[in-house]
Amino acid sequence: MRTPGTPAPSNSSVTHTANVLVIGADALSMGQIRETLGTEAALSNTATPFDDAMMVARKNRPNVVIASFDTEHEEAIRIAQQIRAELPKTVLVAIARRTDPDRMRAAMRAGYSEFIVLPEDSELLRQAVHEAVFNDTPDDDAGQVITVWGAKGGVGSTFLSVNLAAELSPVQRVCVLDMDFSMGDVAAMLDLEPSNTMAEVFKNLSRLDERMLNGQMAIHTSRVHVLAQPKTLEHRDEPSSDAVMKLLTTVAKSYQYVVLDCGSRVDDAALTAATVADRLLLVTTPDVLSVKNAWRRLQLLERLGIERSRISLVLNRVDRKAPLLSVPDIEQNLGCRVEAQISEDRVAMKAVNDGKLVRDVDRRSQVARDIEAFTGLITNGEVLHDKKASNSIFASIFKLGG
Template sequence: MSTRILPAVGDADAARSITTLLSQLPDAEPAGPLGDSTSLLDTLARLASESLDELPEVVLVHERIGPVPALELIREVSLRFPAVGVVLVTADASPGLYSAAMDSGARGLVGLPLSYEELATRVQAAAGWSVGVRRHLGQGADVFTGPGGTVVTVSGAKGGVGTTVTAVQLALAAKASGQTVALADLDLQSGDVASYLDVQFRRSIVDLSTIQDISPRVLQDALYNHDTGLGLLLAPGEGERGEEVSDRVVRQIISALRHRFEVVIVDCGTHMNAANAAAIEMADRTLLVVTPDVVTVRAAKRMVRLWDRLQIRKAEETITVVNRYTRNTEIQPPLIEKITSTKVARIAIPANFKELQGVVDAGRMQDLEAKSTVKQAMWGLAGDLGLVKSAEGADKQGRFRGDRGALGGRRGRAK
């Protein structure tokens, strides 16, 4: 039986060396090396969506991989694809790093400079472990093996553009169609998810900041089970405590939420920090909310460029959502698309604050009427993003529609 090996190597010289040695291993089928963590996770997710059998038995992670650090990447792969054996390739073979790698989920460690014998031994051991796990899974074990739920981040180009309203309504739409949904508030200093959904809850994301391994039970203790059925992970009540939430913690949290829920909506607010940057880098889809005015569109362009410089999201991979849209505004969606180099969502959210004012003031966004043009557009956007199970769903009152019938396939318009 051949062993499929997928190397993830950020260093060109190391990639050539590893590729040469892998080609000499007996019964090995090495794939071409991937140069960054995003490519690795995307490739594994694509293979897992086809079948567990399509996944490689062994993944090699080089110490210089990026932008996600090697140990964090190993933890992510181990959580999302537990039937894959991960081996760390590193110049530091100290007991401390070996222990940290094992704690992250690695099945072995290979020292640099590479030795054929050591590489062959570690790959063979990881492959044997992988085969055993797959045999166990094939007997009907209740273990997660797929790529996980869909993670969508919602960011604002600037303050006051409707980021949280959008995140909340997308989550409600996904839940109304029968999905299991989590809504996480990563606007750590000024998050308002709790205010919009009339929630009084003492626990927050900060309670997970000191946890080394976030188990399902630990995650459950920090989640608020809302009356709508949403699982809420809230921002801290004391904004200064947001600094306690690191990018490492966020990566663990997103992975844990992805395992438990079919849809995970993350409100990233408008301010960039390491925590929400990690969420954006891990997301399946990233939304950037703008309003059709010069100041906001310029802010959106700055934000997209920042993401690109940080190597967390390319402009063409970003979906811009136009909020408070009117047909007579000078700045139309095609112009926004051209200026930001992003994709603009097919559905724009109409400018109609009168529909929102009552539920916003009451802090009960879940009570927004089904006939609201704003709600129809936002829930239609959820349908376009693939967050609902079908185009024709039903909320608790049996009134959810997947938008295309409601909006006739056109952009929303103000009344």
Template sequence: MRQAGSSNNVASVVVIGVDARAMGQIRETLGAEAALPAQATRYEDALAVIRKLRPDVVIAGFDQDFEEAIRIAPQIVADNGRCQLVALASHANPDHIRAAMRAGYREFVVLPDDAELLRQAVHEAIYQEGGDEDHGEVIAVWGSKGGAGATFLSVNLAAELSPVHRVCVVDLDFSMGDVAAFLDIQPSVTIADLMRNLHKIDERMLAGHVVVHPSKVHAVAQPTDLEQREEVKGDTVMRILTTVARTYQYCLVDCGSRLDEATLTAATVADRILLIATPDVPGIKNTWRRLQLIERLGIEKSRVHVVINRWDKREAPFSLADVEQNILRKVDATVAFDKAAARAVNEGKLLREVDKKCPAAKDIEALVGLVTDGEMSVERRASGPMGWFSRFSGG
């Protein structure tokens, strides 16, 4: 394990834009684990101070001037990619959490509730292994309407990647997630257990909360028991995905088709979004609406890929050109309508186990090229995982 930053295992911390009370809470939380300043730096002085001190951790207050805290973050990350950026607020406003993540904050904490989280962020700043470049690629698979094929494609794309990569599917469909069912696994541990122990989450703990399929695809499953349904916060999702991205080279997030805090967070932080559309009028209309939403969320267009699932050139009421004209952008890939898909789902098998040469299996194989930047032959991706948060650190 490589040590970065401080040589004496005490993290150096710069605190920006918080009042004396919050400063007291930070001091109480971090105690001897961090070298803390006597008082907070003003937002306008932050960049100069950080350039001079090169701290391991920057804690920025969101209550005094939220917009300033957002504005300075990308500059801090660009100047010092290894520094852990932590947002501190008096309450967990979902819009602020998403804005924080987009700007490059690694954690969003509310004290005293998240004291353990803050301590862990500081700890990781000293003992980080390899830096951001060691994080895997997070791919959010989002259906533009119910039944579009988000689960089917998440699972089968993961299975295409798994022979040569560490791959995990995270089931974020809290209403009726069925990743485990698609893999024919009865989950003994689920995302609900993970959420209960969130304060202790790390790579080792995650390993005890995944189910493993013979194809080597790992999955964070939803409970089968609907009574265990939980309200999910954005920072919870971010914490889970960050840990998965640290552990696996590819993290496929099955977002279903819902718009909730969990899926909006996943879409915001993902390196890529596969937006799954179906070739029918509601499917196309909802794809266009979803693309509008993605734009409003401030997600770069380059991170979004539109995939038409159940594509049947002869039966489809429109051509691909019609679809593109309606959604005002290109379609990046199609997956054929294939009867083998329903068989695979019903039998709890991967598509390739049912028929590895069927048209849909070939199309999913081709999707690997899309998510690995054209490197169709996944064996050639020997250099390891890609950059979760890489866009934040410019790497």
């Protein structure tokens, strides 16, 4: 782990001052950037136009590129792709005058690690630049994000999230984040009574760091850490995409596997979780309504530009003797392979009712064995992910691999 004061493994010879290239910002934004970064960054007086940006970047090899999304956002996306290909260690930061979830997700997909609204979030900009120089997260130390998303309510997103996390936890640091802002069943399914929840984290987001985050987690006997939803729905402020992004960035620095139970909602939290996921597990049951809704989600994910290679279709509650819909039928209708199947099993219902893991109810049950096999899908995914680190959206967002 790198500590502040040691030279950054950057492509710049400057150690304590970030070499920052600002692209496409107008004079007002440029002034705000200069004021925010002060002596922390070396940067020119005026922003570089998009057309010259690659040439300047190749010459200066900046630690950080700050690109404006106010007008030429398509250019900002194009430049990110080029920088990722040619200067993969460069941290990409998007700035804009106003928040815009669609534009923000597009930025994330292109490889920007932050989308910062100026002047409101200038402190975030300062932090991002600071961390780019004093980044103490070794490349292979950051986590894989696994987003679990249900085709509709009740297909087993929460059940699979917690049991998957528990399978991964003996050898890895694993957490589950309950991202279902209307149901919030993770704590109950693990029989936990957390004193802190997601609500406190979002309330104190500006102060969030790894230490604070650790203090908010409830710890299950399986060693899985859990950030739960509050018990009541009284204070249900749903977080913005930026807030979710900030949370996930911090979480990914602390855990090797981050499992996000997104329930079945189509909201900013779920779409942001889908955008940053290394693996998106789309859970469906083998019945017409669920499969139809899985199809709708696949269409949406495609529209959002999320590659099929990151999506795994998971079939839960499969009655292998008398399936409602056959696997080939489902695959044909959805145009993608079923990558894991989990049996319908009373042990699952009992586990959920008792707030236990399936393996603690009956390790030899069919559903426990299926979950073990399903976990293999993820751990193989890790090898795959390492090999493809430079192509992984998540890798660039959280500065993995490069």
